[in-house]
Structure formats: C-alpha cells, structure tokens
Amino acid sequence: AQSVTQLDSHVSVSEGTPVLLRCNYSSSYSPSLFWYVQHPNKGLQLLLKYTSAATLVKGINGFEAEFKKSETSFHLTKPSAHMSDAAEYFCVVSEAHDMRFGAGTRLTVKP
C-alpha cells in the first residue's frame, strides 16, 4: 500500500525567508500527490496537486512542489514566508481515491 513520510515534524522560519517542507512517498503505481494546509480550527485546504502532468506544480499562495520520481520526493517550497503561512501542512499520496496522509509538518513563521 502507498505511504508518505514527512521528514520534519516542525519547521521554523523567519518572515521573508524561504520555506522547504519535505515529503517522501512510497507507491506501487504512478501516484497522485497532494499538499493540504490546515490552519488552527479550520478545515483542510488543498494547496496543490500532482497528477502525472508537469513535474513542477504551482499552487495557491505562492507555494509550489516538484515531483522527483528518482528520489520519490514531493517537497513543498515557497520563496518568501508570510506570517499567515503558519499552519500544519500535510503531504498526501493517493492511488485510486485511496488517500494516505503524512503525519504533518507544523510551520512556524517568526516576525
């Protein structure tokens, strides 16, 4: 079965500096990959998704992720962090509507 590992449980950056949230996946097939964000007491919001088209995927709020099959990675990046980016981020791998979530990475943004 597919699985996903988020390599950092907590990432802390200063406002205006780059963000890197790391995700490795395991899948028997060509998976779909997603990043979701969860703000405190809010529902999960889709940031971006990869479904076997372009390997560099652009999402909302300036986030993007690159699918690297050779490294089985799907890291999330943003050039410049904003205070409003502070939240929990989940990497998700999906095969045929069966989604498996990572444990999450908590992003803290310092002023």
Added chain:
Amino acid sequence: EAGVAQSPRYKIIEKRQSVAFWCNPISGHATLYWYQQILGQGPKLLIQFQNNGVVDDSQLPKDRFSAERLKGVDSTLKIQPAKLEDSAVYLCASSSTETQYFGPGTRLLVL
C-alpha cells in the same frame, strides 16, 4: 459553490455515551469520506462511500462505529458507546475526481 458542511462543530460527551455526526457533501460529488484525526496526527480514513454504497470500511471499528449514506447524498457517522480514545476531530470530505474537499470537522471530546 457551497463547500462540505458538517455539524455539530464541537461535542463533549462522557465515555459510554453515544454521539452522531452529520455531513452534507458538495452537490454532485458521488464519493464521500469520513476521517478521524487524532491530535498531532494526520487524518486516517474510516469509511468511503460511492453514492450510497460502501467502498472501503477496513479501518472502521465496527464494534462501536457505524456510518450510513442512505440516499447517496448526506451521511451520518455514529459512535456507540464512546471511549476516551475516540477524542479526535472527525472530518468529512467529498470528491467527484481524485481531489477531495474537506469540511471544517467536528471536534469530539470524550470525558
């Protein structure tokens, strides 16, 4: 377009009591999911419906949890009797393609 609706948003009960959650998916979405998200963890799939049929309930604790989607639209998830370890956020999601859209969740506290 209206999103996924869930109610109640919060519920506090004592152990051994019963509780029910309600979900109304996005109009036209055939697939509906219930997830359990324990504090500090990623969501875990409990049950997946396609229209009013169950696709996957392998991780649903069937001795105490039940779910139904009788008319293929809204759905209820019930816990009877509740245990302390059921304290979590219960998320409902719906989809028409591989992308799932999540509701705000119901936060359950079992005392």
